Amino acid sequence: NAGVMQNPRHLVRRRGQEARLRCSPMKGHSHVYWYRQLPEEGLKFMVYLQKENIIDESGMPKERFSAEFPKEGPSILRIQQVVRGDSAAYFCASSPVTDTQYFGPGTRLTVL
Amino acid sequence: DAKTTQPPSMDCAEGRAANLPCNHSTISGNEYVYWYRQIHSQGPQYIIHGLKNNETNEMASLIITEDRKSSTLILPHATLRDTAVYYCIVRVALLGSGGSNYKLTFGKGTLLTVNP
Numbered sequence: 001n002a003g004v005m006q007n008p009r010h011l012v013r014r015r016g017q018e019a020r021l022r023c024s025p026m027k028g029h030s031h032v033y034w035y036r037q038l039p040e041e042g043l044k045f046m047v048y049l050q051k052e053n054i055i056d057e058s059g060m061p062k063e064r065f066s067a068e069f070p071k072e073g074p075s076i077l078r079i080q081q082v083v084r085g086d087s088a089a090y091f092c093a094s095s096p097v098t099d100t101q102y103f104g105p106g107t108r109l110t111v112l
Numbered sequence: 113d114a115k116t117t118q119p120p121s122m123d124c125a126e127g128r129a130a131n132l133p134c135n136h137s138t139i140s141g142n143e144y145v146y147w148y149r150q151i152h153s154q155g156p157q158y159i160i161h162g163l164k165n166n167e168t169n170e171m172a173s174l175i176i177t178e179d180r181k182s183s184t185l186i187l188p189h190a191t192l193r194d195t196a197v198y199y200c201i202v203r204v205a206l207l208g209s210g211g212s213n214y215k216l217t218f219g220k221g222t223l224l225t226v227n228p
Contacts, residue, residue, distance in 0.1 A: 043218040055213050056206055091155050101216060103155035
């Protein structure tokens with residue numbers, strides 16, 4: 001009964017590079033959610049995905065950020081041309097259909 | 113935005129019950145109340161949820177008032193490891209989803225500090 005897995009746990013990028021964050025949902029979960037937590041702030045919803053579909057991306061920045069949840073493999077949150085303001089903890093959660101969301105341990109992104 | 117109001121911080125003595133209040137006066141009839149906690153910088157941990165009836169599990173109890181405008185999370189015997197930020201969340205259905213898709217909106221929560 002592995003929980004939600006995220007990797008890498010820590011990621012360091014220089015300004016202008018790309019960051020790829022991976023999330024493997026719990027077994028049997030077909031819904032994935034991404035949240036961002038800036039230093040000393042609360043969690044902010046970013047995007048909600050089902051297999052091969054984006055359900056709600058109202059919290060995603062308009063530029064540089066994208067997310068996918070392919071038919072096979074983990075969900076990916078991609079940040080292009082990272083800036084220092086992207087430094088944050090990124091959490092993924094998964095749920096079975098419309099039930100309770102369970103969170104992963106997060107990826108801490110540091111942009112130098 | 114969050115539909116809940118919580119005190120920013122609370123203290124509790126180790127071994128005593130911790131009672132964390134939450135106001136959600138604009139809650140709709142079919143919206144659930146969820147509680148999560150975040151210990152230091154870890155991922156949020158699910159605690160409990162409820163709709164109308166009081167709920168209990170191995171972690172906590174949830175007491176929801178009859179009018180559903182407020183609730184209380186009870187940790188019956190708090191330990192030092194229960195020190196965390198506790199979030200009370202009203203789970204809202206996405207517009208146009210027919211009640212089949214939901215998202216969570218986190219507020220600032222309550223920082224519970226359990227003291228020895």
